[in-house]
Amino acid sequence: MELVIGTKRWSTWSLRPWLVLRKTGAAFTETLVNLRQGEVTQGQIAPHSPFGQVPVLKDGDLLVWDSLAICEYVAERYPDARLWPEDPAARAQARAASALMHSGFAVLRSACPMALDQAPSGIEVTEALAGDLKRLATLWDLMLDRHGGPFLAGSWSIADAFFTPVASRLRTYGLALTDFGGRPAADAYGARLLQDADFLAWEADAKAEGAGATP
Ligand SMILES: N[C@@H](CCC(=O)N[C@@H](CS)C(=O)NCC(=O)O)C(=O)O
Structure with missing residues (x-):
C-alpha cells in the first residue's frame, strides 16, 4: 500500500x-x-x-x-x-465524532492551521472561534464521560486520529478547553493524544521539514 x-x-x-x-x-x-x-x-x-x-x-x-x-x-x-470500537454504541459515537471533525469545526480549522514546526503562541479568540472551542469541549467531555476514557470512545480509535491534529492546534495556539467550558479531563485527553508514539514520529519528521529538510 x-x-x-x-x-x-x-x-x-x-x-x-x-x-x-x-x-x-x-x-x-x-x-x-x-x-x-x-x-x-x-x-x-x-x-x-x-x-x-x-x-x-x-x-x-x-x-x-x-x-x-x-x-x-x-x-x-x-x-x-480494532480501529473502530467493538461496542455498537461506542462505534456509533466514534463515527459521529469523526464525521463532525471531517465536515465541521471550520472556524477552528481556518483560524488555527496546524503548524507543527511553530513555537506555541497566543491567538485572538473571536466569538466564532470560541463557538468552535465550546463545541469541541462539549464533544470531548461527553465522550470521555460516556466511554470512560482514556480515549474518546474508550480504547484508541479512528476518532482519536481525527482529533490528534486538533490537539496539536490547541497546543500551538495556547488554547485550553477549560477556558471554553471544558473540564480538565478534556485538556488532559488532548495532551494524551500528543504523547502517542506514532504522532511523535510524525512530529519529528515535521520538525525536520521545518528545519529546512526537503518536505
Ligand atoms: N476532505 C479531504 C480534504 C483533503 C485536503 O483538503 N487536502 C489538502 C491538503 S491538507 C490538499 O490536498 N490541498 C491541495 C493543494 O493545496 O493544492 C480529505 O478529508 O481527505
Missing part, C-alpha cells in the same frame, strides 16, 4: 490516515507532496489522483481519495487492529 500525503507540518488530513495505518502495523510506503506551492503542488498530486488533493491511498489498482474513506477502508482491511 502507498499513502500519498502532504507536507507533514501542515497536512492534518494526511496525518489522520497515516496514524490509522501505523496502528495496523502493516507495511506501507509514503509519498510526500509539497503543499502550498500552487501549480507545483498540483503537478505533484496529478500522477496520483485526478482530484487534486491528498491524502490518497493506493492499494493495488484501488485508489481511495479522502481521509475518512481511507480510514474506513483500512479498518475493514485490518479488522484485528
